[in-house]
Amino acid sequence: MTVPMTAGSQAASDYVLRVENLGKVYGGAVALRDVSLAIRRGSIHGLLGENGAGKSTLVGIMSGQRQPTTGTLYLDGVAIGHADVPSMEEAGVFLVTQEPMIIDHLSAAENLMLGIWPRRFGFVNWRKLRKDAARMLAGTGIDLDSPAGKLDAVARGASSTSCAPCSAAARSSSSTSRRRP
Numbered sequence: 001m002t003v004p005m006t007a008g009s010q011a012a013s014d015y016v017l018r019v020e021n022l023g024k025v026y027g028g029a030v031a032l033r034d035v036s037l038a039i040r041r042g043s044i045h046g047l048l049g050e051n052g053a054g055k056s057t058l059v060g061i062m063s064g065q066r067q068p069t070t071g072t073l074y075l076d077g078v079a080i081g082h083a084d085v086p087s088m089e090e091a092g093v094f095l096v097t098q099e100p101m102i103i104d105h106l107s108a109a110e111n112l113m114l115g116i117w118p119r120r121f122g123f124v125n126w127r128k129l130r131k132d133a134a135r136m137l138a139g140t141g142i143d144l145d146s147p148a149g150k151l152d153a154v155a156r157g158a159s160s161t162s163c164a165p166c167s168a169a170a171r172s173s174s175s176t177s178r179r180r181p
């Protein structure tokens with residue numbers, strides 16, 4: 001995939017997330033070649049391409065899940081040396097995948113906070129977990145205590161999307177100790 005940057009006359013710092021000259025090689029396969037893309041705060045972008053074009057690779061790199069072979073990622077105009085998932089989530093970049101990662105026998109609340117369950121004195125702080133989850137799920141109609149396996153496809157998707165701000169907030173709080181896998 002080769003994507004030109006559409007920066008126009010905007011200054012580099014106007015962009016919340018930017019990649020420049022990204023390349024990704026898997027063994028002998030070139031997935032990305034010289035990809036540059038700039039995303040302004042508050043804007044919405046669509047990324048289209050045929051199968052194998054490199055879409056997953058690109059968003060994987062932008063979310064810290066994969067490392068580029070070449071090129072640079074910038075957050076608010078600042079070059080990031082090594083982007084990983086926790087640091088990107090803390091910066092507000094969260095990848096919601098098509099296939100939500102949900103553990104059926106855990107409750108909706110437990111799934112929502114998966115990997116970032118709040119702790120107190122070394123134990124899971126269930127009261128805070130439910131309180132935080134209730135806040136994140138407000139208005140979705142999803143029952144906190146419902147086993148995730150019983151949620152329908154729409155609720156599973158909504159639950160997965162609700163994780164994003166929740167996870168980012170939890171990462172910048174000192175009350176959590178585990179990482180989302």
Ligand SMILES: Nc1ncnc2c1ncn2[C@@H]1O[C@H](COP(=O)(O)OP(=O)(O)OP(=O)(O)O)[C@@H](O)[C@H]1O
Nearest residue numbers: 026029030031049050051052053054055056057058
């Ligand atoms: N882990 C990997 N190991 C080797 N090659 C890979 C790996 N992941 C992706 N590729 C190759 O990199 C190229 C881009 O793949 P990628 O999955 O990013 O494309 P995509 O646009 O997301 O495709 P799709 O529409 O099928 O999801 C493809 O040629 C693919 O075979």
Ligand SMILES: [Mg+2]
Nearest residue numbers: 052055056057
């Ligand atoms: Mg893909």
